[in-house]
Amino acid sequence: MKRMMLFSALMLIAALSFAQQALWGGAQVMSPEIHDDNTVTFRLRAPKAVKVQVTGDFLPTQKIKTPYGEFDAPGVADLTENREGVWEYTTPAPLAPELYSYTLLVDGLKINDPANVYMIRDVASVTNVFIIGGGRADLYKVNNVPHGTVSKLWYNSPTLGLNRRLTVYTPAGYETSGKRYPVFYLLHGMGGDENAWSELGRAAQIMDNLIAQGKAKPMILVMTNGNAAQEAAPGESSLGYVAPTMNLPKTMEGSFETHFPEVVKFIDKTYRTKANKQNRAIAGLSMGGFHALHISKQYPDMFNYVGLFSAAIMPDKEVISPIYQEMESKLKTQFAKQPTLYWIAIGKTDFLYKANEEYRKLLDEKGYKYEYFETGEGHIWKNWRIYLSEFAPKLFNR
């Protein structure tokens, strides 16, 4: 039989690709380069640039003054240019194990690193990411362990009048085990969506690794979209490719919390769950912590484990929703039923620290039992990954 020379076809493809890359200014440099000692070099080929900088959470923070006060913002470091028009910056010291985010600044223009295809969107910002392994950060890596399934599926909410998307993690072996599993509902913060925990949150990797190490029970993770006016994450709904925004309607005014039993019902109908309070947990970060607080007290027979991660605590008094009314008596009912775990975690410099302190004081005054976990730093994903990896091992084992 006649055969064409496949290799020549492959060369054509490669050449075409090469032509495109050259034309499109594709970077031939390696960036970031993680050295054996965990120092990291960032590079950009930009012969015509006057100033190139890198900014990211691997750099010491700097204070930023705003009309609302001083804030910690990621630091900035200058790259220097070598003879070939390649700019470089190497961290002066090894970086600690962590998932880091960064972007480059070319003459003041913020760009993603063209040599690094790994990027994650957080609200309206897309940053490049890299991981320094070791310690807890090994939980954030895809390791050679049994992997759970991550699904994006849709449920109908008659209350909200929408088909809505959610992310579900089922543990390795779910499909064929025939067993029933406990369910952990994990909620995102303001401006986030049903993708947040599985992307910047590394939830699937953390659960895969904790379960493989025997540190967490196999469980189903359900990551909802907490913006009650949204079908789905930006770009994944019938609104199309619209610009993401932090200013969304129906986020902390009771709609999401009110409709939540519809999610639980859908999950119990769709998955092999242990459909009772003893086998349900709910936790969330920031706005999601606020949601977890209010959902768990509104439906006191639904969740036996509650986690507030850097939670926004109480609603503004202008916000009128039955969800937020009679808070004191609802908390009383919730704690009278003795949830197995009520877990509060926050970072020392979090702008919500004081509100959490006041809330803990209230719980203390009433004698309501909770566990408290405090970290350094503030309202950042680094802390939320830590909280997830601390909280999940405490679930469904008492």
Place this chain on the structure above:
Amino acid sequence: MKRMMLFSALMLIAALSFAQQALWGGAQVMSPEIHDDNTVTFRLRAPKAVKVQVTGDFLPTQKIKTPYGEFDAPGVADLTENREGVWEYTTPAPLAPELYSYTLLVDGLKINDPANVYMIRDVASVTNVFIIGGGRADLYKVNNVPHGTVSKLWYNSPTLGLNRRLTVYTPAGYETSGKRYPVFYLLHGMGGDENAWSELGRAAQIMDNLIAQGKAKPMILVMTNGNAAQEAAPGESSLGYVAPTMNLPKTMEGSFETHFPEVVKFIDKTYRTKANKQNRAIAGLSMGGFHALHISKQYPDMFNYVGLFSAAIMPDKEVISPIYQEMESKLKTQFAKQPTLYWIAIGKTDFLYKANEEYRKLLDEKGYKYEYFETGEGHIWKNWRIYLSEFAPKLFNR
């Protein structure tokens, strides 16, 4: 009960975010802006840039000379600067309905559009995307129709000695219908992976829309990783965040094709499938078309529907694998069993056009029945989305 002012907390978050955006040079411009008449404006705020261009598949192609011959490459257009340091380009004419990809060039440096968070990776290139709706392109949009579930799950391949990741689309209603479904295996091209068809290929949207319109039968779509040495897409395997490359081992040397029955077995064990030839289809683009050709003839009792989309046709004679041997007699066996559909599609300017022409000549000489579908243009995703939306309606209905 004491309440903190939530709104002030929200303002703090917003302010922090604002400070970061300002610091990070976040774009405040709108880009791309799709006007009512389907002209499109691209914008970039870059006061210090000397030259800003846009390149993408919405522009007329240009000829690029390489040592391997002349190729069509995406065109380039210049943006012009206004007084505020904002560069702009508006297409001179409305764009036809399509999913388009583009990047910007700032003084020769290729960057992603900082104002557009929507990007898709294709091998080692990340481009921004936007959709002009209408016509066939409406199939590529998330519409307000029932949505299927997209899952990333892992199977074990004893033959390849790897746990491997795949993407599975189950049609709306799968979870609760109790029914069994036919299965369509859809394979990617060289440098692609298990994410390719669900991202640039818009496979989930195309299937959701075709099924909702009654044009395709509800079916399960299985999108494998055709690089037999890989566990998973770049960034999703235990290799971590390594740079993607076109030069992968074990792609067209028989390993993937040989192991394929393990995938079918896994899917039939894991999902409610109609587990017989009558209810199985296989198709692929480029290298995936090559895989579909060889898998379907190697296992002639497995697939009743075969699709070759811009397929690489025959292996180099240097490649020794039992899969590629006795091709003539295997094709004879396959066609003697009369597959319901053997479908070949290619674009007129595809560099594989001639190879496909020769292959069709061979089929004609032998009197093997196939259907042929020809489009304009070449070896591009635009064509593959068209082929999927033409092929899927032909499945499981004869």
